[in-house]
Structure formats: C-alpha cells, structure tokens
Amino acid sequence: MRRRIILALTFAFAVGVATFLLPVTSPKVLAQQSCKDFRAMYHMTLMVNINTGEGGWNLDVADPIVALLNGQAVTPTVEFLGGGTSFATGMVGHDRGGTNVWHLSNGDDFTVGAWHAIYPNQPANTWGGGSAGQYVYNGTGKIVAGTGQLANATGAFSETGPYIVWVDLASDPPMVYGKYQALIVASVCTK
Amino acid sequence: MTRKAVFALIFVLVVAVATVFLTAPGQHVQAQQNCPSFHGIIQARFPLEPPLPLRDGDGWGGNIYGFLDDEPLVGVFSGNDGSVSWHQWVGMGKGGTYKFAFGPIADNNTFTIIATQATFPNPPGKFFAGGTYQAGWKIAEGTGRFQNASGNLHANGPYLVSTTDGWVTVFGRWNAEVTGSICGVQ
Numbered sequence: 001m002r003r004r005i006i007l008a009l010t011f012a013f014a015v016g017v018a019t020f021l022l023p024v025t026s027p028k029v030l031a032q033q034s035c036k037d038f039r040a041m042y043h044m045t046l047m048v049n050i051n052t053g054e055g056g057w058n059l060d061v062a063d064p065i066v067a068l069l070n071g072q073a074v075t076p077t078v079e080f081l082g083g084g085t086s087f088a089t090g091m092v093g094h095d096r097g098g099t100n101v102w103h104l105s106n107g108d109d110f111t112v113g114a115w116h117a118i119y120p121n122q123p124a125n126t127w128g129g130g131s132a133g134q135y136v137y138n139g140t141g142k143i144v145a146g147t148g149q150l151a152n153a154t155g156a157f158s159e160t161g162p163y164i165v166w167v168d169l170a171s172d173p174p175m176v177y178g179k180y181q182a183l184i185v186a187s188v189c190t191k
Numbered sequence: 192m193t194r195k196a197v198f199a200l201i202f203v204l205v206v207a208v209a210t211v212f213l214t215a216p217g218q219h220v221q222a223q224q225n226c227p228s229f230h231g232i233i234q235a236r237f238p239l240e241p242p243l244p245l246r247d248g249d250g251w252g253g254n255i256y257g258f259l260d261d262e263p264l265v266g267v268f269s270g271n272d273g274s275v276s277w278h279q280w281v282g283m284g285k286g287g288t289y290k291f292a293f294g295p296i297a298d299n300n301t302f303t304i305i306a307t308q309a310t311f312p313n314p315p316g317k318f319f320a321g322g323t324y325q326a327g328w329k330i331a332e333g334t335g336r337f338q339n340a341s342g343n344l345h346a347n348g349p350y351l352v353s354t355t356d357g358w359v360t361v362f363g364r365w366n367a368e369v370t371g372s373i374c375g376v377q
Contacts, residue, residue, distance in 0.1 A: 039321070041351055041364050043234055063234075066351055066364045068321075073353035134230050134258065134368075162232050162368050164256045166263035179256045181234055181366040183349050 035155060035189040040067035040076060040102075046165060046178025057180065067104075069188070074104045084115055093121035095139065108148035110188055112157045115141040119163075134164045137180065143188055150190055157186040226342060226374035231257020233268065233346070235365040244269035245290045245301075251365060255291060259373060266293035266300075272309060284309035289328070293336075300335035302373070304328035304344065311350065321351035324365060336377045344371030 042065040048055035059065075059078070067074050084098025095117040103109050117139030139159045146153025163180035235253035243252040245268065252269030270289025275282055287306035294300050309326035325347040333340040348367025354360060 039351065041349065041366055043366075063236075066353065066362065068351065068353055073355045075355065132258075132261075132263070134232070161366065164232050164258075166256075166258070168263075179232060179234070179254075181232055183366065 033189050033191055035187045036070040038069050038186040038188050040065055040184040042182050044180040048176040050174040077103045088121040091121050093119045108150045110143050110150045110153040111145040112141040113144040132166050136162050153188050153190050155187040155189040159184050226372040227260040229257055229259050229373050230370045231255055233367050237363045264293050266291055280313050282311040302330050302333035302337040302340050305331045324350050339375040340373055341375055342373040344369050
C-alpha cells in the first residue's frame with residue numbers, strides 16, 4: 001500500500017514538474033524558429049490524345065514560376081517526385097501523398113510531403129482533370145525537409161487555383177486541353 | 192357612389208391593359224437579347240512579347256481560356272489600369288481598358304472592356320509587391336463575332352510584381368478568374 005502511495009506521489013510530482021517546465025521551454029523553441037513567407041504562381045497545361053490516352057498535365061516550361069521568399073524574388077523550379085495516389089469519393093477527387101521538391105535560388109531547397117488535394121470529380125473523368133468545364137484545385141501539405149539555408153525546414157504549404165478543361169474533337173488527333181494556374185502560399189520555418 | 196365605382200373600374204381596366212402591353216415588349220426584348228454566360232481564366236504578365244500587346248501603351252497581357260456557355264474560347268489580351276491612385280494600401284484604377292482577341296488574331300474577333308471599378312489591395316507584409324486585383328468590366332465595343340457585344344464581367348485574382356536585379360528589370364504575373372455574361376455574340 002505504501003509503495004502505491006509513493007508511486008502515486010512520484011507520478012504526481014513528475015506531472016507537476018513537466019507541467020512547469022514545458023511551458024517554459026516551448027516559447028524558447030518557438031523563439032529559435034524563424035519562418036519565411038513563400039508565395040509563388042505557376043501554370044500547367046493539359047494535353048491528352050483522346051485516341052491513345054497519352055499525355056497529361058505538365059508545367060508550362062516557357063512560362064517560368066515566379067515567387068517571393070520573404071518579399072525577395074526567387075526563381076524556383078519544382079520537381080514532382082510522385083509516389084502519391086489519386087482516387088475519388090463520389091463527386092470529389094483526391095490526390096494524396098507524393099513528394100514535391102522546390103528548388104529555390106542558391107541551392108536552398110525545401111520538400112513538401114503529406115499532400116492532400118481535392119477537386120471536383122466529374123463524370124468521364126478520364127483525362128486527369130475532369131470533363132470539359134472550369135473547376136478549382138485545392139491542396140495542402142507539410143514542409144518536411146530542406147537543404148542549404150532551409151536545412152531541416154518545416155512548415156505549412158497550400159496550393160489553390162482554377163483550372164479549365166476543353167475538348168477539341170475537330171483536331172487530328174482529337175485532343176483534350178487544359179490550363180491550370182496555381183497560387184502557392186507557404187510558411188518555411190527553420191531553426 | 193356610382194361615380195366612384197366607375198372610376199375604380201376604369202383604373203383596374205387601365206392597370207390590366209398596361210400590364211399586358213408592358214410585359215409583352217419586355218419579354219420580347221429579353222428574347223432578342225441572347226446573353227450566354229462566360230467564365231474563364233486569364234494568365235497575365237509583363238513585360239510582354241510579340242504578338243502582344245494588342246494596342247500601343249498596354250502594359251499587362253497574356254492568355255485567356257474560357258467558355259461562352261459550352262463553347263470553348265481561347266485568346267489573348269492586353270490592357271492597362273488607366274490612372275492609378277493609392278489609398279493607404281489599396282490601389283484604384285480609373286479608366287482602365289483591356290482588349291481581347293479570340294482565335295487567330297487576324298480573324299479580328301475582339302471585344303474591349305472598360306474597368307468600371309478596379310481595386311488592387313496590397314497588404315503590407317503579405318507581398319513585396321502584390322495582392323489581389325478585382326474589377327467590374329463592362330464590354331464597350333467589339334469586332335467580328337463580338338461586333339454587337341455588350342455585357343458585364345467580373346475579374347478577380349492574385350498578382351505579383353517583383354524584380355531579381357534591384358528593380359532594373361521588373362516583371363509581373365496576374366492570374367484571375369473571369370465570370371459574367373456576353374450579349375449579342377454572333
């Protein structure tokens with residue numbers, strides 16, 4: 001019985017110390033963390049051959065990404081490493097998982113994971129973007145790694161933008177075309 | 192009392208006749224005025240490269256992809272914000288115009304809008320130079336398929352202006368959605 005009381009008192013003491021110490025140390029950790037505001041805009045184009053089904057969404061190479069890191073212009077490139085899955089629940093399409101690496105100027109990179117995006121899942125959704133019409137893509141992720149000045153980066157990452165898909169049956173071969181314009185808003189935090 | 196009843200009956204008769212005649216021409220006008228909905232996205236930038244701008248003096252321009260009802264419309268455009276004034280962190284443009292050309296430029300299927308109320312807030316700390324541009328656009332004139340076009344559009348989307356060499360070379364990007372209706376398209 002006495003041993004139980006001692007254990008209970010020890011536990012209570014440990015909880016008390018933890019309760020006291022955690023609030024004291026947390027602000028210190030937060031104070032050490034520096035977060036930079038990242039904004040970017042990029043465009044993608046959809047081209048799919050209806051006869052073969054070949055094609056998909058690709059970054060507009062001739063239309064470079066524009067971005068600001070804490071208000072300073074950077075000229076990033078983005079690398080879609082894949083690894084995610086796409087599925088639908090009713091009328092909602094989902095992109096889940098996958099990794100993107102954003103290469104900023106001077107070798108400073110950050111990696112986005114834990115991706116989850118939703119968009120309207122239209123009938124005849126066979127062209128990677130739905131049937132003809134105008135829709136909105138919304139995605140969020142977490143910054144899970146970084147290099148250079150962004151080593152061990154963490155933070156939140158969101159992407160949203162409208163996209164439009166149209167069908168040209170008169171062309172040879174018949175094609176599906178699309179355009180997407182993304183706005184990225186992220187907070188890139190380093191210690 | 193009889194005179195009052197007669198006046199009342201005449202009044203009711205006049206109202207009934209007016210209702211019949213006023214409603215019919217109104218419906219006729221609406222039937223003649225074919226105003227399909229328009230929705231699309233535009234991707235604007237500066238500086239511009241040929242074939243843009245469409246007019247001398249236009250700073251912004253780019254591509255437009257949209258639907259007029261179910262018909263896909265793809266084109267280019269250029270324009271300007273008119274006279275710009277700043278009120279705290281909100282820019283306002285007066286007299287801005289944008290010209291749109293759909294299909295091959297040589298086909299001359301164009302319309303020009305006047306920005307009736309353009310605002311572009313630039314919240315401090317959010318962007319080095321940027322925010323969201325939104326405006327009401329009134330179709331003022333047209334050519335080709337849009338020769339008799341009229342209607343109102345609304346444009347809204349984020350923009351970003353920056354430099355990589357200390358403001359020697361400035362570049363901008365504006366992505367927006369455009370919605371509304373366009374009447375009188377052939």
